[in-house]
Amino acid sequence: MRSAHLLQGCRLAWPDKSAMRLHTLTKHRIDLGNRASIHCNAVQCTSAVSSFEKIDFLKLQNGSDIRGVAVAGVKGEPVNLTEPVTKAIAASFAAWLLEKKKPAESKRLRISVGHDSRISAQKLQDAVSHGIASIGVDVIQYGLASTPAMFNSTLTEYENFLCPVDGSIMITASHLPYNRNGFKFFTGAGGLGKADIKDILEHAANIYEKFTDTSLKESEEAANAAVRKVDYMTVYTADLVAAVRRDAGNVEKPLEGFHIIVDAGNGAGGFFAGKVLEPLGVVTTGSQFLEPDGMFPNHIPNPEDKAAMKAITQAVLENKADLGIIFDTDVDRSAAVDSSGREFNRNRLIALMSALVLEEHPGTTIVTDSVTSDGLTSFIEKKLGGKHHRFKRGYKNVIDEAIRLNSIGEESHLAIETSGHGALKENHWLDDGAYLMVKLLNKLASARASGSGSGGKVLIDLIDGLEEAAVAVELRLKIDQNHADLKGGSFRDYGEAVLKHLENTTSSDPKLKKASNTYEGVRVSGHGGWFLLRLSLHDPVLPLNIEAPSNEDAVKLGLAVLAAVKKFAALDTSALDKFVQQ
Numbered sequence: 413m414r415s416a417h418l419l420q421g422c423r424l425a426w427p428d429k430s431a432m433r434l435h436t437l438t439k440h441r442i443d444l445g446n447r448a449s450i451h452c453n454a455v456q457c458t459s460a461v462s463s464f465e466k467i468d469f470l471k472l473q474n475g476s477d478i479r480g481v482a483v484a485g486v487k488g489e490p491v492n493l494t495e496p497v498t499k500a501i502a503a504s505f506a507a508w509l510l511e512k513k514k515p516a517e518s519k520r521l522r523i524s525v526g527h528d529s530r531i532s533a534q535k536l537q538d539a540v541s542h543g544i545a546s547i548g549v550d551v552i553q554y555g556l557a558s559t560p561a562m563f564n565s566t567l568t569e570y571e572n573f574l575c576p577v578d579g580s581i582m583i584t585a586s587h588l589p590y591n592r593n594g595f596k597f598f599t600g601a602g603g604l605g606k607a608d609i610k611d612i613l614e615h616a617a618n619i620y621e622k623f624t625d626t627s628l629k630e631s632e633e634a635a636n637a638a639v640r641k642v643d644y645m646t647v648y649t650a651d652l653v654a655a656v657r658r659d660a661g662n663v664e665k666p667l668e669g670f671h672i673i674v675d676a677g678n679g680a681g682g683f684f685a686g687k688v689l690e691p692l693g694v695v696t697t698g699s700q701f702l703e704p705d706g707m708f709p710n711h712i713p714n715p716e717d718k719a720a721m722k723a724i725t726q727a728v729l730e731n732k733a734d735l736g737i738i739f740d741t742d743v744d745r746s747a748a749v750d751s752s753g754r755e756f757n758r759n760r761l762i763a764l765m766s767a768l769v770l771e772e773h774p775g776t777t778i779v780t781d782s783v784t785s786d787g788l789t790s791f792i793e794k795k796l797g798g799k800h801h802r803f804k805r806g807y808k809n810v811i812d813e814a815i816r817l818n819s820i821g822e823e824s825h826l827a828i829e830t831s832g833h834g835a836l837k838e839n840h841w842l843d844d845g846a847y848l849m850v851k852l853l854n855k856l857a858s859a860r861a862s863g864s865g866s867g868g869k870v871l872i873d874l875i876d877g878l879e880e881a882a883v884a885v886e887l888r889l890k891i892d893q894n895h896a897d898l899k900g901g902s903f904r905d906y907g908e909a910v911l912k913h914l915e916n917t918t919s920s921d922p923k924l925k926k927a928s929n930t931y932e933g934v935r936v937s938g939h940g941g942w943f944l945l946r947l948s949l950h951d952p953v954l955p956l957n958i959e960a961p962s963n964e965d966a967v968k969l970g971l972a973v974l975a976a977v978k979k980f981a982a983l984d985t986s987a988l989d990k991f992v993q994q
């Protein structure tokens with residue numbers, strides 16, 4: 413196995429970003445001091461081929477993920493996640509991992525690779541595998557998998573399934589359109605953060621520069637020997653099943669007789685019906701869009717999407733099911749629908765999860781994103797006796813904040829976003845849509861076992877008292893990055909200037925009151941409701957959330973925002989204009 417010892421020494425190349433030097437030292441023997449001499453022939457030492465597209469690697473960063481265009485054909489969206497780019501990124505991650513882990517000479521690291529249902533999945537899986545193998549790290553391919561399962565594979569102790577792995581890569585672009593794809597990276601310590609992703613991309617750019625056609629071909633051949641395939645989803649789903657059984661007092665089929673419908677939106681979540689629910693005794697007839705299809709022909713797999721929620725609601729009602737469960741493409745997000753068609757997503761899902769977590773951990777702090785409602789705060793604090801810490805948008809932000817709170821002595825067991833991302837301390841702070849649903853199932857099973865209720869009513873009762881605004885909207889106001897009004901500056905600076913101006917304007921309006929302790933954007937209460945204008949995490953967009961007791965009040969809040977922002981010529985306020993004219 414030639415690649416077996418190719419580039420364990422590549423740690424020497426990290427973090428020297430001047431070049432991936434070892435890659436260029438084709439077939440030279442490299443003396444590693446107390447290490448065995450190794451051959452380094454991953455990349456042929458011919459001059460780098462300049463025919464590869466120039467790619468701005470840092471543009472592929474999307475917070476703590478990598479995202480790009482992997483499929484040609486959409487106007488204005490050229491492919492930037494090509495196979496060589498992918499290979500360079502995977503090689504860079506493997507080199508980063510070697511540097512982090514500094515494994516003993518005899519130990520080979522292994523990285524698991526999984527993907528969602530996208531049409532570019534196979535192509536990118538191959539490229540990722542070649543990249544990893546070129547660094548002398550073993551590749552364990554899982555095929556179709558969920559993002560949480562990938563993280564889990566860094567923790568599972570099961571040598572028969574080659575676990576735990578040292579690192580993991582999930583190939584996914586969550587709910588984005590079919591032509592996109594991307595990567596999420598994990599180690600046993602969790603998902604990689606923004607700073608690491610930036611380092612990995614910078615390093616990948618150096619690796620990419622050195623690629624030649626010959627070197628790519630050679631490393632492909634080497635890679636095939638380092639790749640093994642494992643059916644890890646069997647292990648992961650068996651763990652979920654075991655968790656529900658355990659919680660129900662080791663009953664084999666604690667959900668016998670329940671009728672639950674799964675809607676996977678043709679993403680990767682179809683496993684939940686056959687491999688989790690059915691072994692627990694659930695009837696899953698009527699479940700839909702379970703088969704993977706990267707063109708997503710039925711609806712976007714996204715619990716925040718109205719059409720998606722409508723589809724699962726209809727299925728639950730038509731089939732007279734007890735519950736519906738919907739996942740996003742890579743199953744790190746989820747939502748539910750009860751037998752009456754009531755949606756448990758956004759604030760309601762957070763309220764429900766908070767109720768479950770606060771039953772187990774009275775008084776604990778619930779960390780959420782910034783767009784959560786005032787009604788949620790009073791529900792968590794007054795009804796449930798917990799503490800609501802409304803933080804920033806972004807799943808990684810809320811998870812990291814919950815971990816930080818625990819580290820300074822403030823107990824927190826749940827970090828959750830309105831987007832449907834949710835992570836529990838008991839589950840290693842892994843944001844796992846399937847695990848959230850398992851918590852609901854546990855509740856259903858235990859309520860039935862104790863005779864305290866059955867069916868979806870148990871869940872409705874848990875959020876009794878949650879006040880919900882009659883009107884809740886999100887409008888996304890785009891910043892035209894090429895507009896002269898930016899004066900050559902960044903859209904972020906421009907957005908900050910809009911926010912500053914809004915803050916000043918609203919502070920002089922006696923009917924409006926700025927919220928205290930906000931961590932991003934401008935949040936203001938008034939007219940019986942509130943609004944929040946903030947910068948999007950990734951896009952040149954200012955999302956505006958408004959909640960109010962009536963349309964009239966919502967419009968008043970909208971007008972207050974509009975009055976302040978309309979002088980910013982590069983901001984497209986058409987969505988807001990339309991909203992206030994209703």
Ligand SMILES: O=P(O)(O)OC[C@H]1O[C@H](O)[C@H](O)[C@@H](O)[C@@H]1O
Binds near residue numbers: 807808949950951
């Ligand atoms: O800031 P926005 O554009 O609303 O996007 C915010 C969202 O971005 C990504 O999708 C993250 O995975 C989510 O955790 C986050 O909520």
